[in-house]
Amino acid sequence: MAEAKAIDGRSLVRRRAGLRLWLSASWLGLLCLVALFAPWIAPKDPLAQDLFLGRLPPFWMPGAEPGYLLGTDSLGRDVLSRIVHGARVALAVALIAGTITCLIGATLGLLAGFLRGWVDMIISRMIDIWMAFPPVLFSILLIAVLGPGLVSIIIAIVVIDWTRFARVVRAEAMAQGAMDYVASARVAGRGRPGTMVREILPNVLPTIVVLLTLEMGIAVIVEAILSFVNLSISTDDPTWGGMISEGRTSVHQAWWVLVFPLVTLFLTVLAFSQLGEGLKDRFDPVLR
Amino acid sequence: MADLYSIEALRLSLADMTAKPLFGAAPHIEILRGLSFTIPRGAVVGIVGGSGSGKSTLGRALVRLLEPSGGAIRFDGTDITHLPEAALRPLRRRFQMIFQDPMSSLNPRHRVATIIAEPLRLHGFDAIPDRVARALDHVGLPAHFASRYPHELSGGQRQRVGIARAIALEPDFILADEIVSGLDVSSQAQVLNLLERLVGDLGLTLAFISHDLSVIRRLCQRTIVLHRGEIVEDRPTADLFADPQAAYTRELLEAIPLPDPAQVWT
Numbered sequence: 001m002a003e004a005k006a007i008d009g010r011s012l013v014r015r016r017a018g019l020r021l022w023l024s025a026s027w028l029g030l031l032c033l034v035a036l037f038a039p040w041i042a043p044k045d046p047l048a049q050d051l052f053l054g055r056l057p058p059f060w061m062p063g064a065e066p067g068y069l070l071g072t073d074s075l076g077r078d079v080l081s082r083i084v085h086g087a088r089v090a091l092a093v094a095l096i097a098g099t100i101t102c103l104i105g106a107t108l109g110l111l112a113g114f115l116r117g118w119v120d121m122i123i124s125r126m127i128d129i130w131m132a133f134p135p136v137l138f139s140i141l142l143i144a145v146l147g148p149g150l151v152s153i154i155i156a157i158v159v160i161d162w163t164r165f166a167r168v169v170r171a172e173a174m175a176q177g178a179m180d181y182v183a184s185a186r187v188a189g190r191g192r193p194g195t196m197v198r199e200i201l202p203n204v205l206p207t208i209v210v211l212l213t214l215e216m217g218i219a220v221i222v223e224a225i226l227s228f229v230n231l232s233i234s235t236d237d238p239t240w241g242g243m244i245s246e247g248r249t250s251v252h253q254a255w256w257v258l259v260f261p262l263v264t265l266f267l268t269v270l271a272f273s274q275l276g277e278g279l280k281d282r283f284d285p286v287l288r
Numbered sequence: 289m290a291d292l293y294s295i296e297a298l299r300l301s302l303a304d305m306t307a308k309p310l311f312g313a314a315p316h317i318e319i320l321r322g323l324s325f326t327i328p329r330g331a332v333v334g335i336v337g338g339s340g341s342g343k344s345t346l347g348r349a350l351v352r353l354l355e356p357s358g359g360a361i362r363f364d365g366t367d368i369t370h371l372p373e374a375a376l377r378p379l380r381r382r383f384q385m386i387f388q389d390p391m392s393s394l395n396p397r398h399r400v401a402t403i404i405a406e407p408l409r410l411h412g413f414d415a416i417p418d419r420v421a422r423a424l425d426h427v428g429l430p431a432h433f434a435s436r437y438p439h440e441l442s443g444g445q446r447q448r449v450g451i452a453r454a455i456a457l458e459p460d461f462i463l464a465d466e467i468v469s470g471l472d473v474s475s476q477a478q479v480l481n482l483l484e485r486l487v488g489d490l491g492l493t494l495a496f497i498s499h500d501l502s503v504i505r506r507l508c509q510r511t512i513v514l515h516r517g518e519i520v521e522d523r524p525t526a527d528l529f530a531d532p533q534a535a536y537t538r539e540l541l542e543a544i545p546l547p548d549p550a551q552v553w554t
Contacts, residue, residue: 181393183393184393184453188407189411190407191377
């Protein structure tokens, strides 16, 4: 039996976590492929309007038109094609904004938590001040100043959300810094930068990975919220948030315009958060 | 025999953060109040005292994890009292430490091989895999343990890894800070046997910190008794046990549970 080789019951726990990792990774992998090859995958031009084909229902309902699998919106644009193209913006924001936020926030948090002293003083006060701003208003204000566009959204997310990483990583680095293995590294003659990178970082990394995937999900939501209030990229380009906002006005006549992008958004955010947990369960040698 | 360590009027005070006023600096508490003693090369010295006596602080000052606020620590002729970290680094190989809690002192995300090899790499040793294997062999751990993580080891095995990491650097001096107090009695005995053997084989100088006099009696030729940051006694262990001078030493000795079948239970 394979189980008998394991030292204890860890393998059992790990196997259950595998499904979570598998499902979330395949959804996100699929989404990445769809986003990359959107022009080839999308059955229609996402911007092509045809007022004669407005508010067509999805394929299984009476009155559906072949070729419009998930129906059309009030301007006759294909919902599926718009979701497929919307994945590009959503994933670009998730990956780029998530990664930059993580790098900046985690680095500042690690420095504050490990070095303590005046470095911690400055970074902690910055976090306190930052967190006093209401995030949604802050992002709307930022976009209003920077002007709409993909880069502005990414900047807004990074500027607002780095505190999320900094706070958690700082606390974790502080707890790890009090462990004897840090003192032991010093006895062994390791300098402080080396100790931070080689000793503390591997112990904080699982937390960072979970936060990173959570942040990617949050970035998708933030982009949707900004699209919803019309502050995302130009209104022509399809975004999930923009579709939800447009679908909202005609939800009684054509629910599918609202529901399909909403479900896609929901599944994507869920997949990101589950991916982090799944990765941690699978690859962390120390199962806590 | 030359003295490896000579300590003169060592003082150390730390900020008392619990008593820190809202504004201004925290008051300092003096933890070590002028200690003077020497550790000759090859000696095994026990340092005992109750909790709060300053024995761990003294240990951490000896390996310069803490900087003394007064007095002097000379290691093999070099004054290391206030030496900055950069100047201290080449010397660090020569005084090593084994920690009380091996779970906390071994990085949970490094394998045993890395834990032992990293200090060697930092000090530019050659043939590192050989040295790691030899260190594991010295402490009686099988070679395949090298690829294990600390959480896959028992308490006694973890403490052996801690010892292996210290001896791999071929230090002149090892500080053992309460290294058996977290272990069960049979692991304690094994680790003490191991330490005794290593001291003989490798010609180590050892300072052994403990609150347990029965452990000290077994291992150390000389014992320093600390009480409230001061040395109350510093004598050969046999003399100390036969005829304790200070009242505090007598208290500590009386705290050792002794088998006494004739005791009358009332």
